Amino acid sequence: MSDLGALLRKAREQRGYSLDDIQELTKIRKRYLEAIEEGNYKVLPGSFYVRAFVKNYSETVGLDAEEVLHLYQKEIPSAVPEQVVEPIQRPRRAQRQSSDRLSRWGFRMLMWSFLLLIAILVYVYAIAKPGGDNVDSADQTKMTDQTKAPEGTDNSPAQTDNNTNKPVEGSKDTNTVPVTPDPDPVPTVPQTTLTLEKTTGRTDYYQVSPGGTHKIEFKVTGGDCWVGINQTSSKGKILLSKTLKDTETASLDVEGPVYLNMAHANKAEVTIDGVLIEDGNKTGSHKMQLTPAAGTETPNAPVTQTE
Structure with a gap:
């Protein structure tokens, strides 16, 4: 041998x-x-x-x-073109251009819907809804007239302190306008970003922010494909090593740097938190190194990919 x-x-x-x-x-x-x-x-x-x-x-x-x-170039015979005897049969590549286009449009619609929802919430709570100090003076006068007792009686509206809405000492009745407290501000959810830093050979190096736990998922289409995940780097602890059949999926929640490896990249889709990582449908093996950005420990949020 x-x-x-x-x-x-x-x-x-x-x-x-x-x-x-x-x-x-x-x-x-x-x-x-x-x-x-x-x-x-x-x-x-x-x-x-x-x-x-x-x-x-x-x-x-x-x-x-x-x-x-x-x-092993010395051991392998030199590649001299010869008469074709038996062509290499390769699996037919699945046609997924239309599905990829739909996925991109779906992601864009989701992002625009999210931004529209934030704008509506800001308008409702910060602009359209009046504060307690902006009650119309005419409404106050109308309310006072409706609650005013007839002449000659002692049931006149109680005097109140303008600052505290408490009845003035010695008054016999109270009639105050309740003040609605301002709602809590809507929390802003930070977005996770996936930035391609460099490509060396068949390995793409990405920076992920914020940190925390992320869900990595493989989906195979068009044949069998081996996939693997190592902790930290290519020589780290094996977290996942599996051969997926056609239409099978595999997922894993990871935290910190991880190294992804695929034997037939054109047959597998890789997503992080549900968002597709574009790899150009490269044939052959393909590796990805995902590293959290320095100083980020925020929990997961919607993911975007930048290059």
């Missing part, structure tokens, strides 16, 4: 894949996969396909295909 074959086999066994599983995911025949692990490249249809098969195998087991090809 070659060094490259040993590396691929170890990565496959760590994820609990059999050669039949790899054959199903990559559409590469099992005897070719066995030949790659044994380093017997003569069995493959030609040197032109060796690199393609190795790259596809590496991505399926969660390895960086470009790094694998670079490290």
